[in-house]
Amino acid sequence: MKKTILDQLQQDRAEKRPVVLATFLKTGEQRLLYLFGKKGLKHIDPRIGEAARAALLEDKPRTIETEQGPLFLNVFNPPLRLILIGAVHIAQALVPMAQFTGYEVTVIDPRSAFGSAERFPGVTLSNDWPDEAMAELKPDLRTAVVTLTHDPKIDDPALIAALKSDAFYIGALGSKKTHAARLERLRAAGISEHEFARIHGPVGLSIGAKSPAEIAIAILAQMTAALRQPAERSPATEAA
Template sequence: MTPTLFQALQAARRAKRPVLLATRLSDGAQALVGPDGAHGANLPEAVVAAARQALAEDVARTVEVEGARWFLHPHNPPLRLIVVGAVHIAQALAPMAPPLGFAVTVIDPRRAFATGERFPGVALDHRWPDEAMAALGPDGRSAVVTLTHDPKLDDPALDAALRSDAFYIGALGSRRTHAARLARLAALGHAPETLARIHGPIGLAIGAETAPEIALAIMAEIVAVRRRATLVSPAREAA
């Protein structure tokens, strides 16, 4: 890898920009490809298309184009799960995410709930959600889940998430609760098509009842959205 290419790759990783390193196996020629195409290189269009797909799927692969084999290696920013509310469902959800590649942060200013004893090994943020979300800066590799049922905590987090590139936004609550929530967020200036980004009631329809089951339904929906799988109706209408 040339010093210029290495510096460009490192700069993209520091800035948390998705980028893919394409290497022609016959001679080691390399180029970087982002979601909007190749930069500083004249790659065959089929290589760029395959690279963008590999980047979106976050899967390395080898492709053959015009008789040449290319190795496509995505360098995506880390996956993050930002949970608002240190509640029982969050306790079940937090350990499920790391094996799936997600770094977890739980936001809750209520220090009696957000403790290391209840969330061992999990990053805890005791700031109010608007401050915490501004500092965390959700991006296209972030999922945001609100679980408190308290508009003072959930609404600022959802407001921030809707103004971000978060790939998944979910909120716990019944259909009635969600309708009231949407009305409040609309009053903050969010259009209907923006509000449609919120998954609420949250989770896949697996008949979840217990906190671990609801957490499983939420995590399954996050993975399905990330992988662009076909989704079914929400899992639970929590009170």
């Protein structure tokens, strides 16, 4: 591997940028592919681009045949992240579940009485307003965002920021009536109709969940489906 490629790969990993290292096995020629940013989108064989994108989404390397011979696509994905808006009881249940499945979790709540180290020991907390916190966190294609407060002043800015990002999952707690009112507010804020389909609201798989822990299970299950079955991604079904 050339030093320039190694240095760039290390920088990408340090900055948590998803990248595919493409290696032509016959010649040893290598190239870094950035399928979700500005780099690498041009001058790529569409079939290679599709294969690299699929490898990133599946988090699994693959080899494909090209005119130049077999091409090995090695995946370097950043860690999975979960950004929770609202340090509520459901968040307290969801945090350890998400951490156990490999997510780096950040809880955002400007209400310091809720978002405290006492209630969330060992968890990254932010007491900034969601729009400020989200600008700092920069959700990407390995990030899930879930709003839990029921407070439009807190949830709506987070949803708007999430919809402008590449977050693979966006969920919002609340009933169908609450979600309908939420969409009206987002519409007034300039969010387009086709973007609404990205919001899983009411959040979570419809499994009849009642307790905070059960609702957390429903949310994590839906996040997993969105991550592992990207071709089947669709708006959320009925609330948990």
